Amino acid sequence: MIELENIAYSYGGGELLSDISLKLSPGSFHFLTGPSGSGKTTFLKLCYGALTPTAGQVRIFDQDVRTMNRDDHALARRRVGVVHQDCQFLDHLPVADNIALPLMVSGRDDIENVSNLKELMHWVGLGNRASALPPELSGGERQRAALARAVIMSPDVVLADEPTGNVDWEMSQRLLQLLIELNRMGKTIMIATHDLNLIRAAKSKVQTRVLRIANRKLQLAGADL
Amino acid sequence: MSGFGTIIAFVVGDVQRDRVVPPSGITARLTGFAAAAMAFLAVFALALSLASGRLAARWGDELARSSTLRISAPEAQMSEQTAAALRVLETTPGVVSARALTQEEQSRLLAPWFGPDLPLEALPIPQLIEISETKDGYDATGLRLRLQAEVPGAVLDDHTRWRKPLEQAAGRLRVLGIVSVLLIAATTAAMITLAAQAALAANAQVIAVLRLVGARDGYIAQAFVRRFTFRALGGAAVGTVLGLGAVMLLPAASTQGGFLTGLGFQGAGWLWPVLIPPLAGAVAYLATGQAARRVLKELA
Known part of the structure; x- marks a missing residue:
């Protein structure tokens, strides 16, 4: 799916990440932890090609990111669902249209997918907010909408940056359950989070690997969680 | 045939694609107004060059083949x-x-x-x-x-003395008219490019979101291009109609009024202004397309 080979990334002067290698295989479930500012978001951006590493190689679906043109990136992003920490939407369109946006831009907004949309909105607890505009949503609602948007295309990989940051425990359990269901369907999941309780809850339900970024390196965290 | 199909698909379009770009009131109205004003001016520039073309042809042709002998x-x-x-x-x-x-x-x-x-x-x-x-x-x-x-007692006047400068003046007037039409087209392109660029810059977040969910540059560009092309087309149509109305209000060509009253369209000349709106649309299509491709490349 996604392979990183000895990659490094530096912003301006300092190196943020160095010598990182990782292979995300189909059906794997990863958590990514680390102190804030350690480079979790940058790491996720490297994984879906929003950033190009300053050294090393990133391969997305067997394509080297350096050789991909803008259309290749667009097509790759239809297979990678991304949830950002600060979710952005088209503020002039209602939530339902925003969640359906990936279908719209790829020309797959047919009846079958639209009925899935209702189910999905209900699942993330936005069933009665379909016609609200994104600026009217709370932080938690925005995150749920972003997650729904990320998974509506049934992508091969879901990358989520603190997807449960603004939601209560019950909702975070539901979102986690959704991601676990997707994982059982063979999707590759990577969640960057601070929330150790979430990781523990997930470990009881699905086989996960926990990665930790510390001192610019990526380490496999022990079973101590 | 496939080119025609592409045009039809572009015109019919995709309603949802248009919705991804937020409605922008003031840019829309200004683009329409600019296109209308330019079309109005283009009608007059066309009338001027067509009329002076006719004048030059008449003076050059008819008068060249006649002369006068005066006997005192x-x-x-x-x-x-x-x-x-x-x-x-x-x-x-x-x-x-x-x-x-x-x-x-x-x-x-x-x-x-x-x-x-x-x-x-x-x-x-x-x-x-x-x-x-x-x-x-x-x-x-x-x-x-x-x-x-x-x-x-005979004095031969072969008309060249006064015909040449008039013919030359009419010819220059015609060149001036054509240059004006070209300048108007270029100015329209420049204004629409600026408007499109402003709209694209103002919608950087929209573009970022669309890119994130896997929209190709072509899809995003098309949404903007369609909008600006139709604004220019509509504005130019209104401007052309107003311009033609104004030209029709000019006095008709007559021998008493001399050459000034000949300013207007005659016969097939009326077809020329009909071309103004589609040309404005084409100019907008090309200008916005280029602006969009350039801006999209600069954005991540």
Whole structure:
């Protein structure tokens, strides 16, 4: 799916990440932890090609990111669902249209997918907010909408940056359950989070690997969680 | 056929695709207004160049093939000299026909200057002879020499003296009109490019979101291009209609009004302004497309 080979990334002067290698295989479930500012978001951006590493190689679906043109990136992003920490939407369109946006831009907004949309909105607890505009949503609602948007295309990989940051425990359990269901369907999941309780809850339900970024390196965290 | 299909698909479009770009009130109205104003001006520039083109053609063509012989002679010798001059002209190669103007024709020519009641018979008016030439014309110098010998009172006017500068002026006017049309097209392109660029910059977040969910550049660009093309098309259509209305209000071409009243469209010339809106649309399509591709490449 996604392979990183000895990659490094530096912003301006300092190196943020160095010598990182990782292979995300189909059906794997990863958590990514680390102190804030350690480079979790940058790491996720490297994984879906929003950033190009300053050294090393990133391969997305067997394509080297350096050789991909803008259309290749667009097509790759239809297979990678991304949830950002600060979710952005088209503020002039209602939530339902925003969640359906990936279908719209790829020309797959047919009846079958639209009925899935209702189910999905209900699942993330936005069933009665379909016609609200994104600026009217709370932080938690925005995150749920972003997650729904990320998974509506049934992508091969879901990358989520603190997807449960603004939601209560019950909702975070539901979102986690959704991601676990997707994982059982063979999707590759990577969640960057601070929330150790979430990781523990997930470990009881699905086989996960926990990665930790510390001192610019990526380490496999022990079973101590 | 596939090109036509592409155009149809572009016009019919995709309603949802248009919705991904937020409605932008003021840019929309300004683009429409600019297109309308430019189309209005283009109608006049077209009218000017078409009218001056006609004028240049008329002066160049009709007048070039005619000249006038003026005979000033004492009353007693007038008819004799006229007959002699006609004889000379009839034997001159390059002259198709020569005809002495009648008394009535001459007084009609003078009426605008002296009024209709002038007793022409009492005045020593020179006799005019109208000469029609072949396409290649005659040798003016040779004819003058012969006339000098046989008809001492004759003065040959081959019209070149006043025709040339007029013809030149009309030609220049036409070039000016064409340059104006081109400038208007270029200005329209520049204004629409600026508007499109502003709209794209203002919608950086929209573009970022669309890129994140896997929209291709072509999809995003098309949403903007469609919007600006239709604004320009609509604005130009309104401007063209207003411009044509204004041209129709101009006085019709007439001999009394001289060449100024000829400003307007005649016959097939009316078809030219119909081209203005589609051309404005095409200009907007190209300008926005280029602006979009450039801006999208700069954005991540």
